Amino acid sequence: MxxxxxxxxxxxxxxxxxxxxxxxxxxxxxxxxxxxxxxxxxxxxxxxxxxxxxxxxxxxxxxxxxxxxxxxxxxxxxxxxxxxxxxxxxxxxxxxxxxxxxxxxISNSDENLTRYARILLSQVKAELPYAAKSWNQLMSKIVNKEDIPKIIGLDFFALNTDRFKNPGNLLIRNDPSGRYLIAIDFGHCFGGPFWGGPSRNVDYSPKLNTLHCNDINFGSENAINLLAHQLVIAYNVCQDNRRVKLGFVFDSLISQLDFRTANPFSAVVDVLESMTEHQILTFLKSIPNFWVVTAGIQQREYKDFLLRQRFIIRPIIDVLADSSLFPNVNGKEELRWSKEYHTNIQ
Ligand SMILES: Nc1ncnc2c1ncn2[C@@H]1O[C@H](COP(=O)(O)OP(=O)(O)O)[C@@H](O)[C@H]1O
Ligand SMILES: [Mg+2]
Incomplete structure (x- = not known):
């Protein structure tokens, strides 16, 4: 960089x-x-x-x-x-x-379009008539729709709760070749913006609590499913606990995916599940030292979290399917995955 x-x-x-x-x-x-x-x-x-x-x-x-x-x-x-x-x-x-x-x-000329997209999203949220239709029209010109499941997969991988209910973290770029959806703002991933806490005396135990949330027994299907449920609930914006709603941005993005012919999440889940420790370490090692607070421990804790989290994305998508969040999908049995689910974590 x-x-x-x-x-x-x-x-x-x-x-x-x-x-x-x-x-x-x-x-x-x-x-x-x-x-x-x-x-x-x-x-x-x-x-x-x-x-x-x-x-x-x-x-x-x-x-x-x-x-x-x-x-x-x-x-x-x-x-x-x-x-x-x-x-x-x-x-x-x-x-x-x-x-x-x-x-x-992202160049100046797109600001109006991004602003328009955000206005539409807030109208979708307020359930104004025609808002969903206008949103669909706007999105019909997006050429990188295959990025939508990747963005959603990434947001679960990195515990980013700051996109699904916040229209400010997506941008639209207008190119001669078409319109592109762009994801920004990852500062509040992993349970929040703090490592050592808001004051300068470093107490990273709350962060460790978050990063250890997925330190479960990967040999137990029950433990995996329970965690996936808990994480989905952590994103839930619905007051009434019996229903799951992750936010109007999430719903608007999902409405652009086609579940009838294939599972749009299969490819990104494959890539995440086959990420190696070496790859994760490469990302962590490239972070400049001046942005690390507790050298060694900090990188190790994020690495261990991500290694475990690779195997929680598929169960989360299954929970979403069971919670009726995907169009034309009645439960996780209808989602086809290209590979068998294996965790290599003891
Ligand atoms: N690279 C960028 N290109 C264009 N606009 C940007 C860019 N980064 C941020 N913005 C604008 O600034 C706003 C805030 O940026 P963001 O990274 O989301 O910070 P935060 O939400 O933490 O204040 C965005 O909603 C967007 O309008
Ligand atoms: Mg933001």
């Missing part, structure tokens, strides 16, 4: 959607980037979301591996000289010296 500097800050175009409000900058390669922050204001207090850059980087790498379209990523180095040249970075944006995670901007 490239390391770049800030040439300029573009004040007026900071996005409104999203919590951390990334800064739009022009970097030293003359391209526009969205620079994310970990030191953010939350209810009047400054907190350190110390896992955001680590997780953004890690999950972007996995997304690339799965062939999901995501923006290019970069490291932005902020040094004394930059802060002196653009004092607003320090005094208005609260940047200090250090290394930041950024994504290259």
């Amino acid at each position: 490239k390391t770049l500097q800030i040439e300029d800050w573009i004040k007026s175009e900071n996005p409104q959607l999203g919590q951390s409000k990334p800064l739009m900058i022009i970097a030293s390669d003359q391209n526009r980037y969205f620079l994310k922050q970990q030191h953010i204001r939350d209810n009047g207090n400054w907190i350190e979301e110390d896992a955001v850059f680590f997780q953004e980087y890690l999950v972007s790498a996995i997304a690339n591996f799965l062939g999901i379209l995501t923006p290019e990523t970069a490291i932005i180095e902020v040094d004394k000289q930059t802060l002196k040249q653009i004092p607003e970075l320090q005094f208005t944006c609260q940047l200090s010296e250090g290394y930041y995670f950024a994504t290259k901007m």
